[in-house]
Amino acid sequence: MGEPWDIDQEVKKFLEIFDNDPIEAVKAIESFKSNQATVQSRTKPAPDTPVIISLDSVKKSYRIGRQRINALDGVSFEIHQGELIAITGASGSGKSTLLQIIGGLDKPDAGIIEVDGVDISKLSDGKISKFRNQTIGFVFQFFYLQPFLRLKTNLAVPGMFARTKRKQLKQDVAGLAKSVGLDERLNHLPRELSGGQMQRAAIARALINRPKIILADEPTGNLDSANGEAIIELFEKIRSDYGTTVVIVTHDAKIASKADREIHLRDGQII
Numbered sequence: 001m002g003e004p005w006d007i008d009q010e011v012k013k014f015l016e017i018f019d020n021d022p023i024e025a026v027k028a029i030e031s032f033k034s035n036q037a038t039v040q041s042r043t044k045p046a047p048d049t050p051v052i053i054s055l056d057s058v059k060k061s062y063r064i065g066r067q068r069i070n071a072l073d074g075v076s077f078e079i080h081q082g083e084l085i086a087i088t089g090a091s092g093s094g095k096s097t098l099l100q101i102i103g104g105l106d107k108p109d110a111g112i113i114e115v116d117g118v119d120i121s122k123l124s125d126g127k128i129s130k131f132r133n134q135t136i137g138f139v140f141q142f143f144y145l146q147p148f149l150r151l152k153t154n155l156a157v158p159g160m161f162a163r164t165k166r167k168q169l170k171q172d173v174a175g176l177a178k179s180v181g182l183d184e185r186l187n188h189l190p191r192e193l194s195g196g197q198m199q200r201a202a203i204a205r206a207l208i209n210r211p212k213i214i215l216a217d218e219p220t221g222n223l224d225s226a227n228g229e230a231i232i233e234l235f236e237k238i239r240s241d242y243g244t245t246v247v248i249v250t251h252d253a254k255i256a257s258k259a260d261r262e263i264h265l266r267d268g269q270i271i
């Protein structure tokens with residue numbers, strides 16, 4: 001016969017995922033069904049700084065067998081230099097797809113995407129990897145630290161690709177480790193660090209080439225709430241210290257509320 005069905009308990013659990021907001025829960029189900037994306041921008045006015053990321057009618061679809069999934073269905077928005085932006089939306093609403101397109105890891109089917117003044121959908125593969133290494137720092141949910149490299153070497157990796165001089169790189173590694181509170185840990189292996197420390201390390205690594213833009217996909221997804229908040233505070237600090245533009249994909253409404261603006265993906269086009 002299986003478990004008794006405690007519907008109250010199940011509904012309660014379900015609503016908790018959506019911060020006890022039944023409307024959000026229903027909308028999330030709708031957007032999951034339609035598998036499309038809509039962008040909605042929230043209040044706070046844009047700063048006076050130049051636009052650094054601009055999307056105009058960007059579309060991306062995937063074909064699985066006969067089914068066509070519109071991951072992004074005409075998405076347009078602008079992000080100004082130095083903004084801290086949260087990208088939110090239900091699972092499958094296109095958040096990771098959007099981040100990958102902004103970072104040049106994937107190309108749109110249609111539309112224009114300009115990052116730091118360059119139409120990146122037109123760049124050759126060689127140029128795009130150079131663009132990525134110079135302009136973008138990626139932070140992922142799973143930290144992707146090399147398990148067999150000490151922390152200081154892990155932090156240095158993108159700098160080696162950028163052919164930064166050894167002396168400069170050593171200085172940068174030391175400085176960044178200090179700013180994320182890991183200067184005592186530089187000789188450690190990743191497995192000797194906590195989850196929060198690993199994520200801070202991954203952020204320091206993303207900053208090593210002084211990118212103008214940080215793109216982070218669920219950077220707090222694997223952390224408890226205290227560590228998650230510490231990561232957001234770190235992004236705020238990076239933004240104010242270096243003027244870096246920070247775009248964070250998150251499921252967490254509390255984290256999103258710390259951003260200047262929220263871009264919410266759902267159902268197709270811009271409202």
Ligand SMILES: Nc1ncnc2c1ncn2[C@@H]1O[C@H](COP(=O)(O)OP(=O)(O)OP(=O)(O)O)[C@@H](O)[C@H]1O
Nearest residue numbers: 035062064069071090091092093094095096097098
């Ligand atoms: N490589 C792929 N091949 C086929 N379909 C894909 C591929 N990548 C993404 N999709 C589909 O595109 C849609 C958007 O996916 P995406 O990963 O961008 O969502 P997401 O908002 O990041 O979701 P989550 O919150 O679960 O990470 C989904 O329906 C997904 O199944």
Ligand SMILES: [Mg+2]
Nearest residue numbers: 095096097217
């Ligand atoms: Mg995703």
